Structure formats: structure tokens, C-alpha cells
Amino acid sequence: MIDGSILIGSETRRTNETFAGRDAASGATIGPAFCEAGAADVADACALAAAAAPAFAALSPEGRAAFLERAGEEILAIGDVLIETAMAESGLSRPRLEGERMRTVNQLRLFAAEVRQGYWLDATIDPALPERAPPRSDLRRVNLAIGPVAVFGASNFPLAFSVAGGDAASAFAAGCPVVVKGHPAHPGTGELVARAMARAVTECCLPEGVFSYLPGTGNALGASLVGDPRIKAVGFTGSRSGGLALVRLAQQRLEPIPVYAEMSSINPVVLLPGALAENAEALGAAFVASLTLGAGQFCTNPGLVLAIDAPDLDRFVAAAAQVLERSAAQTMLTAGIAEAYAKGVAALDANAAVRRVAGAPGSGGALFETTAAKFVADAALGHEVFGASSVLVRCAHAAELSEVVAALEGQLTATLHTGTGDDAAAAEILPRLAERCGRVLANGWPTGVEVTRAMVHGGPFPATSDSRSTSVGTMAMSRFLRPVCYQDIPDPLLPPPLQAANPWRIPRRVEGEWTSN
Amino acid sequence: MIDGSILIGSETRRTNETFAGRDAASGATIGPAFCEAGAADVADACALAAAAAPAFAALSPEGRAAFLERAGEEILAIGDVLIETAMAESGLSRPRLEGERMRTVNQLRLFAAEVRQGYWLDATIDPALPERAPPRSDLRRVNLAIGPVAVFGASNFPLAFSVAGGDAASAFAAGCPVVVKGHPAHPGTGELVARAMARAVTECCLPEGVFSYLPGTGNALGASLVGDPRIKAVGFTGSRSGGLALVRLAQQRLEPIPVYAEMSSINPVVLLPGALAENAEALGAAFVASLTLGAGQFCTNPGLVLAIDAPDLDRFVAAAAQVLERSAAQTMLTAGIAEAYAKGVAALDANAAVRRVAGAPGSGGALFETTAAKFVADAALGHEVFGASSVLVRCAHAAELSEVVAALEGQLTATLHTGTGDDAAAAEILPRLAERCGRVLANGWPTGVEVTRAMVHGGPFPATSDSRSTSVGTMAMSRFLRPVCYQDIPDPLLPPPLQAANPWRIPRRVEGEWTSN
Known part of the structure; x- marks a missing residue:
């Protein structure tokens, strides 16, 4: 066969x-x-x-x-x-x-x-x-x-x-x-x-x-x-x-x-303070589940986490670390991909601008953290590591978080987690995220791409070309597809969807309005 | 001011x-x-x-x-x-x-x-x-x-x-x-x-x-x-x-x-035998009117005429020549454009593969003719001369005309003139023309681009990029425009066209069907 x-x-x-x-x-x-x-x-x-x-x-x-x-x-x-x-x-x-x-x-x-x-x-x-x-x-x-x-x-x-x-x-x-x-x-x-x-x-x-x-x-x-x-x-x-x-x-x-x-896309996830206050531990665990799904080999893998520094963020990191330590390394698609992943993680380990905060070598993934200033200064930190690797950017305050968002390249997805008290921040940041991606989502995780009419798996360069x-x-x-206009063409010469009798019975926009004939 | x-x-x-x-x-x-x-x-x-x-x-x-x-x-x-x-x-x-x-x-x-x-x-x-x-x-x-x-x-x-x-x-x-x-x-x-x-x-x-x-x-x-x-x-x-x-x-x-x-586009016009038999003189005059409109300075200017050799085609050329000789040279948009036009026409005059059949120097335009074999062999004959210049390709038979069509680059427009007895030929050639252009028209002239919903002023390379x-x-x-997908976004954070209340009252496609709410 x-x-x-x-x-x-x-x-x-x-x-x-x-x-x-x-x-x-x-x-x-x-x-x-x-x-x-x-x-x-x-x-x-x-x-x-x-x-x-x-x-x-x-x-x-x-x-x-x-x-x-x-x-x-x-x-x-x-x-x-x-x-x-x-x-x-x-x-x-x-x-x-x-x-x-x-x-x-x-x-x-x-x-x-x-x-x-x-x-x-x-x-x-x-x-x-x-x-x-x-x-x-x-x-x-x-x-x-x-x-x-x-x-x-x-x-x-x-x-x-x-x-x-x-x-x-x-x-x-x-x-x-x-x-x-x-x-x-x-x-x-x-x-x-x-x-x-x-x-x-x-x-x-x-x-x-x-x-x-x-x-x-x-x-x-x-x-x-x-x-x-x-x-x-x-x-x-x-x-x-x-x-x-x-x-x-x-x-x-x-x-x-x-x-x-x-x-390529690193799929930023923004954790607003209210979300962390209410759900830090659950978010940490769910984040790791998304990060390590399929050995992290999804285009929509959450490779970047943005949050404002606070004790609740430490709770998130601790929960993520706990789940990550318990997770086992998974087989990757090819030897070449496994090698590239190991190299990418090693480069982050060797980069003085970041430090590993969760996921020991041999576990199912790696979480690094850095500051907003260091992230914005080093473009390499924004490059995709294909596999279960992610970078947490601890921002000093909301303005710094906005600066990081403004510095992002085009993305396939961007995610916003919100909780009580986050409404104003969410309303400010959501349009900025939408400007930079093909799909923006709230209170979920970017892995898992539904095949529907409304789906967009795309986004500004370099997410796509x-x-x-x-x-x-x-x-x-x-x-x-490309459009072609037919001007004064005799009916029998028109392609079926444009013929007077509408033999395919498709909807047509006539003088501006969709009609069924 | x-x-x-x-x-x-x-x-x-x-x-x-x-x-x-x-x-x-x-x-x-x-x-x-x-x-x-x-x-x-x-x-x-x-x-x-x-x-x-x-x-x-x-x-x-x-x-x-x-x-x-x-x-x-x-x-x-x-x-x-x-x-x-x-x-x-x-x-x-x-x-x-x-x-x-x-x-x-x-x-x-x-x-x-x-x-x-x-x-x-x-x-x-x-x-x-x-x-x-x-x-x-x-x-x-x-x-x-x-x-x-x-x-x-x-x-x-x-x-x-x-x-x-x-x-x-x-x-x-x-x-x-x-x-x-x-x-x-x-x-x-x-x-x-x-x-x-x-x-x-x-x-x-x-x-x-x-x-x-x-x-x-x-x-x-x-x-x-x-x-x-x-x-x-x-x-x-x-x-x-x-x-x-x-x-x-x-x-x-x-x-x-x-x-x-x-x-760039040379906007081929195909004259089928029935159209020439019925209307050679009128077509010749109308062709020159389109060719010389606005000193030929339209993107949709008819710079190429394709027809099967026959006495009716001679009638078309004679009529075109008569009108062209009576037309006066017009002021062109700039000295540079006038110079480029003169150069383009001179290059055709100097090209042994074509000969000038209508429009003496000083008249409102120039019509050249050549054979199908020569046209296909010399890519330069298919390049746009911006201004009132056109090349007539005399094809020996229908198959040769099809070969010329197959050799054409992408075009903004393609035009088909048909008459009695042309139905089969028109049905064969129209889809081939549509493959190569953004707008195909019958029994008219390509100059004049209506601004409507159905218009296409575009087409395959090099007509457009x-x-x-x-x-x-x-x-x-x-x-x-580019599409963005919003996934599980709370209603107040959605852009107005996607909010539940549809505040802009725009049509929306819900589960596949257009609705007005």
C-alpha cells in the first residue's frame, strides 16, 4: 500500500x-x-x-x-x-x-x-x-x-x-x-x-x-x-x-x-491583574497544558507571557513550575526539530537577559523570564522557539506592558486574560492586540484552531507573508480566487453563475443587495 | 489658492x-x-x-x-x-x-x-x-x-x-x-x-x-x-x-x-469573422475612436487587434485608415510621454516584423500589422506603447488566433466582437480571454471604465502586480482590509460590528447565512 x-x-x-x-x-x-x-x-x-x-x-x-x-x-x-x-x-x-x-x-x-x-x-x-x-x-x-x-x-x-x-x-x-x-x-x-x-x-x-x-x-x-x-x-x-x-x-x-x-508566531498571552488575582494557580496550570500540548509543536503555541509584576504573578509562575516539573519530555516530530528546540532553549539559557524560572532540562518544557526593557532591547527574545518554550515578561506597570505590545511583530494569535477590575485595561489593550494578529481571544488558550467560517489563522508579517x-x-x-468582470457579454457566453437563469441557484449581489436568484 | x-x-x-x-x-x-x-x-x-x-x-x-x-x-x-x-x-x-x-x-x-x-x-x-x-x-x-x-x-x-x-x-x-x-x-x-x-x-x-x-x-x-x-x-x-x-x-x-x-496592458480586441462580415466599416471607425480617445492615454487603450485574414478584415483596415488620416494629433500629457510615444512608434516603424497600415506621422494615431507567427516570436510587439498606437495581428485561421491568445501576457481587458455564425468560436475563445484579463467585454470598446460594484480594473501580471x-x-x-477573528471576547470589548446588539445595523453572516441583525 x-x-x-x-x-x-x-x-x-x-x-x-x-x-x-x-x-x-x-x-x-x-x-x-x-x-x-x-x-x-x-x-x-x-x-x-x-x-x-x-x-x-x-x-x-x-x-x-x-x-x-x-x-x-x-x-x-x-x-x-x-x-x-x-x-x-x-x-x-x-x-x-x-x-x-x-x-x-x-x-x-x-x-x-x-x-x-x-x-x-x-x-x-x-x-x-x-x-x-x-x-x-x-x-x-x-x-x-x-x-x-x-x-x-x-x-x-x-x-x-x-x-x-x-x-x-x-x-x-x-x-x-x-x-x-x-x-x-x-x-x-x-x-x-x-x-x-x-x-x-x-x-x-x-x-x-x-x-x-x-x-x-x-x-x-x-x-x-x-x-x-x-x-x-x-x-x-x-x-x-x-x-x-x-x-x-x-x-x-x-x-x-x-x-x-x-x-512564525510567539502568540503573546497577556495576564491582567484581576485575572491573576482570581485565578493565578489555575492559569499557571492551564498555561502549561497549552504550552506542552503536542510537545509544543503548534504554530499557536503560547511562547510569550506578558504581565505586570506582582505577588499574584509569582503564584502563576509557581503553579506553572509545579506542573511543568511533573511533565515529561515528549518525542518531537523529527530529529532536526528536536535539535533546533534544544538549541533554542540553550540559547535562552545562555542569554544573560533571561533566566529559567520553570521546567528543568528533561521536563516537558521551559519557562524563562525577563524584564520589559530587556525584552524590547533584544529582538532575539521575540523569535519563535518551535516547541514547549516560553518567555514571561515581567512589566513594571501598565505603560510598560503597552510598550512591549507596541514592540511586537505580527502574530497569529494574541490572548487576553481578564478578571474583576480589568475592564479599563482590557478595553485599552484589546484593540492594540487586534492590530498585531489574526485572531484575538479572551480567557482561553491559543492552541486549538477551530475550522469554521469566522476563523482567521493568519496575521501580519512575519506570522504570515x-x-x-x-x-x-x-x-x-x-x-x-481572482475576480473577473463580464461586460455586455451575451447570456449564453456568460459563466453559469452570471447567467440570467442562475442555473447553479447561487446567491448574487444585484445592484448592491444579495438575492437568491 | x-x-x-x-x-x-x-x-x-x-x-x-x-x-x-x-x-x-x-x-x-x-x-x-x-x-x-x-x-x-x-x-x-x-x-x-x-x-x-x-x-x-x-x-x-x-x-x-x-x-x-x-x-x-x-x-x-x-x-x-x-x-x-x-x-x-x-x-x-x-x-x-x-x-x-x-x-x-x-x-x-x-x-x-x-x-x-x-x-x-x-x-x-x-x-x-x-x-x-x-x-x-x-x-x-x-x-x-x-x-x-x-x-x-x-x-x-x-x-x-x-x-x-x-x-x-x-x-x-x-x-x-x-x-x-x-x-x-x-x-x-x-x-x-x-x-x-x-x-x-x-x-x-x-x-x-x-x-x-x-x-x-x-x-x-x-x-x-x-x-x-x-x-x-x-x-x-x-x-x-x-x-x-x-x-x-x-x-x-x-x-x-x-x-x-x-x-501595463495592450487590451486585445478579437474581431470574429461574422462581426467583420456584418460591420467591418463601423468597427473600423469605432476602433479608431477608442484608440485615439484622450490621445490614446488610457490604460485600457486597444493596443492589439486579432482577426483572421479575410477581405472583410481589409474593409476594417481601410475604414480605420480613413478615420485615422482625418484625425489630428493631440497634445499629450507631458513632454516625456510624447517623447516615449514617438520612440515607441518609431521602434515599430523600424521593426521589419510589422508594417504601418494606417495613420501617417502627424495624424492622431498609428496602426501597424503583422502575422501571428511574427507576433508570437517577438515579445516586443506585445509591449505597451502608451498612446494611440495599435498592432493588428492577421491570423491565418482560428487555430493561429488561439495560439496568439495563449501567448498573451495578463491584461486589464479583452474584447470580443461577434456576429452571425460566430457562436461556436466565441464560446471557445471567451473563457481563454477571461483567463488572461480582469474584464472581458463583447461588442464594445475597452476604453471607459464604469465605477460600480461589479467593475474589475485589474488582471494577471503584468497588467497589475x-x-x-x-x-x-x-x-x-x-x-x-485584513480579517481578524475574535474568540470568546466579552461583548463590550468586541468592535461594534461584532457586538450582540449590532449597533451599526450592518448585515452579518451568522452560521453561514447573511442576516440583517
Whole structure:
């Protein structure tokens, strides 16, 4: 069922150059030798994708929704081997991966529902005004798919943000063929899902180029994919350096294209005095639970805590320390990630501006603390350490806390904990947090990203390379659409969503108001 | 009333370095010496804009709409001196400029109406599901203004695409302060409008930083504006080289920002055989009218005509030649533009791959022709010559015409003329044209861009630097907005559009359906 193949449309293909899958816990080689896709494979996948693009883009909402749902069924039909393979390759737990599989399938189903509903087309009609001087033409606008999309699988979500994850699902929903560059940390998992996707394409009688899968380890593979002139947009979740490299490549093309890179975020958590007074111990314990969830390998991991110095803050730290000491170190996704985490924590240990206040080496995480002045003075303290590491900034007073917030880079999330007496401070700080992130939350924890219509998993640079979008939730489709206006086009030549008879029965905005016909 | 000042918020300011305004027809110096804004002016304007941003973004729809309408009134109140100044500086005619003024004012009014209606906020509410396992948080999404926007005035629309033109109006509508880099070809016109805008800011009691105006001639001014860290997006209409330079500058910033550059387009017009058979002469005359409108200085000027070789095509060329010979050369916007036009036409005259078939030197324009093979082989033939110059590609048959279409770069517009018997060809070619442009039109001419909700003045690279947007029409606002999700935020801390009571009475999408409460 897993043989290490490359999937170019309906063709499985092999190369001589291969790489090994690894058991995340032991480092042992597992699975077959996996083929390294090369430039020729990229070219063939992109050619098929380009050939498939017009027909796939023109598919009715029902046709595309059925494909998304079928893809979900095929993923479920893989059975337990998917969970077992992902557990071995990622070191993540069974419950986490079973939950992630359900999330992946529900994500495909939600996109199907959103595609059927039709608002995403943003069909807008300004009828002709022949009596006006000068007369106004008939003007109709609709969103079209942007073309083939390159998707880079993420290491930390082998299912929900990889081969059939949020980027791929949203691109499909928008009507774009997808070429996936599989993540080398979970090649067996990737191949299982890729084969399921290829089956869904076949079963829905879609052109084979709608989906291709390129496993591989080298940067050259990703570069040739982003550089292919038939690729029209890129979805990526990973490191800041990786994301910025793709942005640069995309900008250097003869035809520059958008890159949606979700890169780095330390997800500040602000603990206001009233919250600490009422709940210091519970907050400390809940903070550590969020910090250490999945070995801290979430983009939304709380890597920064801001609070005003007070005895209640010491209670928070003591409670966090107590829970952290009892927590055990967890297997990380790859040896490279574990090494980078150890290095990041060691750098903080060696930095005189911070001191470790909780989480001894060997425990499940590390909490450092520093002052506001030192945090603002040293940009390195604001850089993400991927894993269960966080920095507490003790601010002398509210003004200093505001200065730290003002100095923050763009973030995926920002969290505010409030209690009695915090209303004025909360009202002052909440808009400042919203200015700097894609999602602001109160009295909760940033880990756990719901897939809904209102979700934003995005934010100002460097959280992402494009703050106008999200990589989670139905709005993610908008990344892969562009508007086209049709002026005085005879009805039979209009695309169905703009035709007078509205054959797809989608909502349309006519002279400014949404109508159902 | 025009003294050559720089406007930094409510302050008028002077510098020692100045430049001259020019009469477009005579080249004579007109008006006062105009101050060259410098780096300190940029810094002050951006500081004021950043200070004004939160309050301006938080303004109610009614408050912002009132400002847009007031701006329109102030522009009308300038009176005839605005038209006279613009006529002298641009060489454009009185009727054209009076029409452009009305378009500018109506554009501001349409944005006001769109702001009041509230769909642009895209307020989306997914209520909490406390009974679900695990429970779902309350999730609410709304669009926020992206922050201060730099706008570069365009030479060819001294009113509708300059100081208070489409870019500025859409940025204001989105809630973004604007810093305008005035176009040096119409500094008097620019200053008149800038003073009107500053008055509107004062009269609406808005923070002064909502609008600043920086006249100047050098590239350094634009570069320091785009490089200022407080600027969060850029709107530009102009040349491909100018637009790409701004994109590069914006990408090199510590925090890269989006640049919406509307750059170059040759706006292909496809004449199908039936249309030529029925209407060759009328089409030839109408084509020349569109080609020579405003001395051909429109982004949507029809610079490329595609047709299958046939005697009817000769009738079209003959009719076009007849009208073109009778047309007189018009004053161009600037000496530089006239020189570039002369150079572009001379290069075509010198290119053995094309020959001039209509429009002798000294007439109102020039029409060249070539073959499909030669056009596809020489990329230079597909480059824009700004002004009344067009290339006719004689295709041997339908397949060759399709090849030319497939070889086209991204365009602002594409036009299809159809007649009896063209249905099959039109159905085949229309989607191919739509893939390559922002607006496709039938049986009309691309010049004349209506400001409506359905309009798209955009398109794939190099027509623009971002095909997901438009610079004309209400959708232009989306360029300056980004979504933020609010999770479990107590109601009083939510921004008004997301509060339970919906105090702004805007439509909101609740659990997937638009509702009015």
C-alpha cells in the first residue's frame, strides 16, 4: 500500500534516487525507500495540472463539493494503517492523530458545504442602464480559480496541514488543481493520503491533473515547483526562513505569484491583574497544558507571557513550575526539530537577559523570564522557539506592558486574560492586540484552531507573508480566487453563475443587495 | 489658492528645493514654484498617519461615509479653477475634465454608499456550541483597516486617479489614512484637490493625519514613502518599470507590504469573422475612436487587434485608415510621454516584423500589422506603447488566433466582437480571454471604465502586480482590509460590528447565512 512512489496524476512513478522514512521516537528507518521527485516530475505534474485547470475551474459547485466529500471518504477508508503510520513517523499520539484525521475530513466537508452555498463566487450584477446618459453597460463580476496551486506539506500536522490539509482543500474548493510537495518527515502518511486523493479524482471522473504528489527532501524540488510558470499560487506552513525563501523565488519569476506562507508566531498571552488575582494557580496550570500540548509543536503555541509584576504573578509562575516539573519530555516530530528546540532553549539559557524560572532540562518544557526593557532591547527574545518554550515578561506597570505590545511583530494569535477590575485595561489593550494578529481571544488558550467560517489563522508579517487571508477556515478559499468582470457579454457566453437563469441557484449581489436568484 | 506647498496633515509647509509646473501644450512654466517634499516630510506625514489610523479605522460607517461625501463637495466647491488648471497642466479637454471631475465625485459617493451598507466588513459569526464535544468557542470575524496607505497619483487621470482618485477613495473607505505622492505633471491640480481634502478632514473633525500630500519629482521621494515602516500598503497607477520598482522596494522592507500597481496592458480586441462580415466599416471607425480617445492615454487603450485574414478584415483596415488620416494629433500629457510615444512608434516603424497600415506621422494615431507567427516570436510587439498606437495581428485561421491568445501576457481587458455564425468560436475563445484579463467585454470598446460594484480594473501580471483585486469599483476597498477573528471576547470589548446588539445595523453572516441583525 506504501511503496515510495511519486504520483503524477493517475500515474505512479519511480526514480533511482530515494530517501528513508524515520521512526520519530527511535530514529530507525521505517517503510520502503521513498522516491525523490525531480525536475522532470515537477514539469509533468504542472503540465497535467495546467491541462486540468479549465475544466476543474468550470465544474459546478455540486461537482466540486462531491469531490471534496469523496476525498474525505477515501481518507477514512484508508483505515487504521494511516493512524499507525502517522504515529510512527511523527511521534504524535493515537488520540491526537485520530482527532486530526476527523478534523481533516470535517474540513473537506465544510469546504464542500461552503462551495455549495456559493457566496464564495461573490457573483455581483450591475444591470445595464440604457436610459442613463451616457448609458451604462451590463456589468457582472464573479470569482475565477487562479490556476494550479503548489502546496507544501507541514511537518506538524501530517494530516490536517499536509497532502489533503487546509491548503489543498481550500485550493480544490476554489477550483484549482493542486501539486503537493510532500513533507519528508512523514512520507508514508503522505503517500497513503495521496493515493486516496488520486482515487477520489478518478472516482469523480475529474481530469487526472487535478492532483499530483511529489515526495522529496531537497530544497531544489520546492524551488523548481514554485518556479514552474504553470503554478499560479503557493500555500506553505513552516519556518520563517523557508517561507521567505519561497516568497523570494515567487517574486523573481517572470510572472510573480502570491505565496501564502504561515511562518512564525510567539502568540503573546497577556495576564491582567484581576485575572491573576482570581485565578493565578489555575492559569499557571492551564498555561502549561497549552504550552506542552503536542510537545509544543503548534504554530499557536503560547511562547510569550506578558504581565505586570506582582505577588499574584509569582503564584502563576509557581503553579506553572509545579506542573511543568511533573511533565515529561515528549518525542518531537523529527530529529532536526528536536535539535533546533534544544538549541533554542540553550540559547535562552545562555542569554544573560533571561533566566529559567520553570521546567528543568528533561521536563516537558521551559519557562524563562525577563524584564520589559530587556525584552524590547533584544529582538532575539521575540523569535519563535518551535516547541514547549516560553518567555514571561515581567512589566513594571501598565505603560510598560503597552510598550512591549507596541514592540511586537505580527502574530497569529494574541490572548487576553481578564478578571474583576480589568475592564479599563482590557478595553485599552484589546484593540492594540487586534492590530498585531489574526485572531484575538479572551480567557482561553491559543492552541486549538477551530475550522469554521469566522476563523482567521493568519496575521501580519512575519506570522504570515500575506495578512489579508487565512490558512484555516472557509475564507482560505479567497487566496486562490481572482475576480473577473463580464461586460455586455451575451447570456449564453456568460459563466453559469452570471447567467440570467442562475442555473447553479447561487446567491448574487444585484445592484448592491444579495438575492437568491 | 495654489502656492506650491506641501500638506502634512493640517500644516502647509515649504522647502527651498522646488520644481515647475508646465503647460502641456506649450511646455511653458505655469503656476508658482512647487516645493519638493523630502525625507523629513515623508516621516512627518507617516507619523501623523500612523497616529490617526486607530481612530479613523474605528469610525462608524456613517462617519466615514460623511467624510467621503464631504470630500466630494469640497472638490466641487473648488470651482472652475480646478478644470482650468487641469486643462493647462494635462492638455486634456474641458469636457473630458468636467466628466472626470463628476466621475471623481460620484466615485466618492459610491464608496460612501458601499461603506454605509456594510457588506465590506464581512462580519461573520459562528456562535459558541457549548454542548458539542469538544465545545466550540464563540468565533466572530470582521475586516479591519490595514493601516496608512501610500497613493501615487497617475499622470493620465489628474482627478479620478490622483489625489482623491480611486486608490485614495478606496483606502479612505476601508478606514486607512492616505499619504499621496502627487504626480509632478499636474502639481497645481494636485494641490487644489489636496487642499480640498484637508478641508474635508478638518470639517469632519477627523485626526489631521488622515490625509497628507507630498508633491515632488524624484524617485527618492516615492522610495522613502514606500520604505517608511508606518506605511502598510501602496496604490500605484503607471508604468511597468515604475510599478515593479515599487514592488521590489516593498518586498525588501523589514516588514514587506502589498503593492497594488496597475501597470501595463495592450487590451486585445478579437474581431470574429461574422462581426467583420456584418460591420467591418463601423468597427473600423469605432476602433479608431477608442484608440485615439484622450490621445490614446488610457490604460485600457486597444493596443492589439486579432482577426483572421479575410477581405472583410481589409474593409476594417481601410475604414480605420480613413478615420485615422482625418484625425489630428493631440497634445499629450507631458513632454516625456510624447517623447516615449514617438520612440515607441518609431521602434515599430523600424521593426521589419510589422508594417504601418494606417495613420501617417502627424495624424492622431498609428496602426501597424503583422502575422501571428511574427507576433508570437517577438515579445516586443506585445509591449505597451502608451498612446494611440495599435498592432493588428492577421491570423491565418482560428487555430493561429488561439495560439496568439495563449501567448498573451495578463491584461486589464479583452474584447470580443461577434456576429452571425460566430457562436461556436466565441464560446471557445471567451473563457481563454477571461483567463488572461480582469474584464472581458463583447461588442464594445475597452476604453471607459464604469465605477460600480461589479467593475474589475485589474488582471494577471503584468497588467497589475496583484490579480486578486481591482483599482476601480467598490471592490477596490478589499485591498486595504485584513480579517481578524475574535474568540470568546466579552461583548463590550468586541468592535461594534461584532457586538450582540449590532449597533451599526450592518448585515452579518451568522452560521453561514447573511442576516440583517
